[in-house]
Amino acid sequence: xxxxxxxxxxxxxxxxxxxxxxxxxxxxxxxxxxxxxxxxxxxxxxxxxxxxxxxxxxxxxxxxxxxxxxxxxxxxxxxxxxxxxxxxxxxxxxxxxxxxxxxxxxxxxxxxxxxxxxxxxxxxxxxxxxxxxxxxxxxxxxxxxxxxxxxxxxxxxxxxxxxxxxxxxxxxxx
Numbered sequence: 001x002x003x004x005x006x007x008x009x010x011x012x013x014x015x016x017x018x019x020x021x022x023x024x025x026x027x028x029x030x031x032x033x034x035x036x037x038x039x040x041x042x043x044x045x046x047x048x049x050x051x052x053x054x055x056x057x058x059x060x061x062x063x064x065x066x067x068x069x070x071x072x073x074x075x076x077x078x079x080x081x082x083x084x085x086x087x088x089x090x091x092x093x094x095x096x097x098x099x100x101x102x103x104x105x106x107x108x109x110x111x112x113x114x115x116x117x118x119x120x121x122x123x124x125x126x127x128x129x130x131x132x133x134x135x136x137x138x139x140x141x142x143x144x145x146x147x148x149x150x151x152x153x154x155x156x157x158x159x160x161x162x163x164x165x166x167x168x169x170x171x172x173x174x
Contacts, residue, residue: 031104096126
């Protein structure tokens with residue numbers, strides 16, 4: 001049995017942590033064993049994301065305290081939350097990959113910058129390529145016109161070289 005003071009401290013702590021989070025994902029962890037949960041925590045920690053199994057009633061109180069009443073319907077049954085103030089895409093990607101490997105983890109919903117997210121939206125967020133890939137695509141987009149221009153300019157020089165080579169062959173055979 002948890003004392004009233006311990007419950008109040010938990011509500012304060014979880015409210016403080018959720019208030020700082022940009023992304024909150026609520027999931028049902030029923031069916032995951034301890035080693036799986038430990039693996040998920042390790043992966044999320046690499047993305048600067050926290051994972052906690054929570055008591056629904058106390059978490060609802062914390063949500064009310066900071067104005068996140070939108071999340072309350074998700075706190076039914078066994079509930080865990082993942083939250084981060086860092087990269088929300090990285091956290092969603094880890095959750096998505098893990099839920100593909102372990103079907104026992106099911107997404108209930110989430111919150112991103114104050115907007116409710118359905119499980120499908122969290123999956124879409126998790127499918128966004130990593131930052132490095134997006135930066136490489138942008139660089140490729142900048143490079144493509146320049147490479148095209150260089151190719152076009154080389155085309156004229158190439159044609160001149162072919163023409164001069166043809167003149168040289170004609171002179172050699174003549």
